[in-house]
Amino acid sequence: MSNQYLSFDVTKQSAPQQLITGRQGDSQLKFVTMLFWDGDKNVPYDLTGKQVAFEALKPDNTHIVDYEGITVLDAPAGLVRYSFNEQVFSVAGTIQQAFFKITHTDSNKNVIADSTLEVAINILENRVEFGINSKDYLSEYDDLITQVKKKFDDYATTVKDSIDKAQQIHDQIVNYTNLINSKGVVLSSDFGDMSSFKQPLGQTFVDKLNNEFNDRGVNVTWYGAKGDGVTDDTNAINTAAALGLPIIFEPGKNYLVKNLILPEGTLIEGNNATLSVNFNNVNPTLGIRSGTNIRNLKINCLNEDLELSRIDFKNKSNIELDNLTISGFRHKSDAPKAWGIFLDHSSNIRIKKCKFDNNSQSDIAIVESCSNILIDNCSGLNDTFYIDIEPNNADNDLTNIVINQCDLSKLSLLNPTITKTIGTQISVNNSHVKLLHYGGIDISFNNSKIDAVNPNFFASNNSVSGGTIKLNGALGLSANLITDPHMQSYATVPGATAKWVDIQGDMNASGGTTRFEDENGLLTRIGTRSNTPGQMVFSPEMRYKDQSYLNQKYPVVEGDTFMITLAGKADYPTESVWPSMNALFNFYDTTDKLISSINVSLLKASPGEDADYGSRSAFVKVPAGAVKMTLGVGNCVVVASMAHVYIGAVALQRLTNAMNSVQLEALPVGSTRVMHSTVVPNSGYGWGHYQVGDVCYNSSPAKGQPYGWICINQGYPGDWLPLGNI
Structure with missing residues (x-):
């Protein structure tokens, strides 16, 4: 056993080290003991938490990277021993370069490296012994094949129910073992896109490789996926996904599938590849299970006319889509039933940076019992992006739905009933909506813009549905056209100049109105004070555009859109008929003939229920042939009914390019009329x-x-x- 003592200044301020001489065939019996020194601080270099390796380029250009021969004798004192591997002395001549490398990982997982000055090593020829072969030596590389095989053996144990799956994994182990033995490397094309590699965790290279496999998953190509747009890759992708590991598509490829069976929690890295879906018409839904995360993928449906085709999130949760393009889910019909993404009883869904194109009925449909939905930074490829929020059952509410930084060609908000409110914490933020199709869902717009509104019309009862809309400047509106929004001066006696008049009723005003004070303010109560059903509707005087025209019959133009807002509350006894109808628009032609009536549902509740105080709004569009309009508020049903409506304030505004804010608040308690x-x-x-x-x-x-x-x-x-x- 031979030993030499060396000293290294890691600041590289000292002179090169003395010559180490050996002979071909020398090995672990030859070693050096080294002291690492910090020349700047003139103290030993602390090796605590650090790793030391010997690296060298031999005379025949083969390499040495050896961690195994290093023994740290005293880390704080910088004392280390190195036993030379036999490959160091395998070829005669002068080592081209040799030095010791020191590495450690900081708190941010970054690898920090330092090295010593070169060590001069001369290897004497051995003419006596034979069979001393020179080759590359990487101390961790010798363990690589064993570690990779163990890793894939572990994968095989996760598919205990399938001999075929285990055999496929075994074949992959053999293929990759042969690849390592023959080439010494794994080609980047076999990994997919390696640009997303991060610095893996682990003390050794093998640990880092295993951790990277856990993070990266498996390439679908390993399981036979062609990605040529012609071959059916359904089975290959499903087989890869069944392992329960992340699956990877290759850039530029087009994978043709009939459908996918993805386990819960699947992560798909698309690498901007295309997934072309050609449904077999039996189940035209791309089923995404809970916990799925898909990113950087184009999903295109090839069926040009297929009813109910969609990406389906029904009864699913904890799904994230990031940077997807979704297109081609089509159904050719006057009432198409096909959607890009369909959410029903879904929760905790994140749809981010996605683009949509050529989908019908809508790009995203949110129907009922959905909660915690985020649609963020999404748009249409061809300036068409349509979100439809339309529950089929008003008993199943929608909660915490956020649309943020989206450019929408159309947004539908449709309440299926006139007697229930829908929508809790639904908001549109920092977005542009070209057309709002509104039908009574509670919503807030923040830092957003709406170009136009189309009311949703219920032909069955000639009505539109309202809700709580917080526009916050999103929509251009005129000033309030109603000259007395608080109903302070209503009266109908001849000669009176009241600004509210009775236009429809089967009881007199004194029997149908009361002044009412509560914590909300001074309200006007409209409705019978007895148990006798009745009807009472009041019409306001309205102000024309130039502020000079005052009349109950207001001049209008076909296609004009108005927003009616009512601040108030209501209660409906069990015998109420058509409750919640609190406003009535009548439209007249040039001969003053009534041509159309539209009822407005605002203070919503069913018979036997109350509508709490608040501001509710709805939109009404002037029909063809109309030149005049009247507005009525109160118990606006066409038959006598029991209903008690409490009016705090009323606003009527025309949609314009102007921005007028109307604050609807009831008069303070104690106010005088x-x-x-x-x-x-x-x-x-x-x-x-x-x-x-x-x-x-x-x-x-x-x-x-x-x-x-x-x-x-x-x-x-x-x-x-x-x-x-x-």
Whole structure:
């Protein structure tokens, strides 16, 4: 046994080391003991947590990378021993380069490396012994074949129920063992896209390789997938996916499948390949199971006319799609039933940076009982991207649905019923919507823009459905066209100048109205005060575009769109008929003939239920042939019914390019009503309930006549005294 003592300054400030001389055939009995020194600090170089290797280029250009011969004797003192591997002294001559390398991994998983100056090594010829063969020596490489074989053997144990699957894995082990033995490398084409390799974890190269296999998964090509767009790759991809590891597609390939059977939790790295789906018409759905993560893939359906074709997330959760292109899910029909992605009873779904093209009925459909859905930074390839939020059953609510940074050609928000509210924490953020097809789902728009609105019309009862819409400046609207939004001055007696008049009813105003105060403010209650069914509808005076035209019949243009907003609440006894119909639009032609009526469902509840106080909005479009319009609020059913509607404020706005914000709040509790009339409020038909402090000004003042009256006792109409004579 021979030993030499060496000292290395890792700052490389010292002179080259002394010559080490050996003879061909020398091996582990020859070793060196080394002291590593930090020349900058003039202290031993601490090797704690670090790995030392000997690297050399021999005279015949073969390499040495040896970790196994290193023994750290005292890490803080920088003391190390190295026993030379037999391959170091396998060929005579002068080693071209030799040095010791020091590596460690920092807290961010980055590998930090340092090295010593060169060591001069001279190898004397051995003319006596034979069979000393020189070759590359990598201390970890000798373990590589064994480790890879063990890794794939572990894979085989996960498919205990299938002898065929185990045999396929065994064949892959043999193929890759032969590849390593024959070439010494695994080609990058066999791994797929290696650009996504990160620095793997592990102390040794073998550990790092195994960890990388766990992260990378298996290439579908290993299991026979051709990716030529002609060969059916269904079985190959399903076989690869059945292993339960991430599966990888190769860039530029086109994989043809009839369908996929993906285990839960499958990760697919698409590498921008194409998955062409040609359904067998038996089950035209690309079933994605819970926990699936698909990224960087183009999915194209080849069936040009196939009902119910779609990527189906029904009853699935925890799915993420990232950077996908989804196209071609088509059904040629007047009422097409095909979708790009279909969500039904789905939760925790993330659809990010995806593009859509040539899908019908919609690109993304969200039907019912869906929660925690994020659609982020998505668009259409050809400027067409359509999201349809349309539950089939109002009993199954939608919760926490967020559309963010999307460019939408169309967004549909459709409530299937007029008596229930749908939508909890649904929002559109930082997005552009070219056409909003609105039908009564509660939603908030934030930092977004809407170009146009098309109301969803229920032909069965000539109605549109409203909901809570927080536009926050997303839509251009006129100022409020209603001159008295709080209904302070309604009266219908002849000669009165009230800004609300009774247009339809089977009871008088005093029997159908009450002033009502609660924590929400001063409200006007419309509805019978007894158990006798009735109908009471009031129409407001409205302001024309130039602010000069005031009339209950408002001039309109065919195609104009209006937004009606009602702040209030309601309760509907069990005997209510058509509850929730709180607004009524009537449209007239040039002869004042009624040509169309549209009911509006706003304060929604079923018979026997209450609608809590809040602001609800709906949209109405002027039909063909209409030139005038009236609006009514109250109990707007066509038959007498029990209903109690409490009005805090009303707004009617035309869609324009302007941005007008209308704050609908009920008058504060204790507010007084102010109106104008030629006579003092009395018990005649049309006068409602008044409270102490309400004022009625004389609209036809004359000398010797009072200039108004004030209510001193509440009632129908209460007790009034003159304010004083002129």
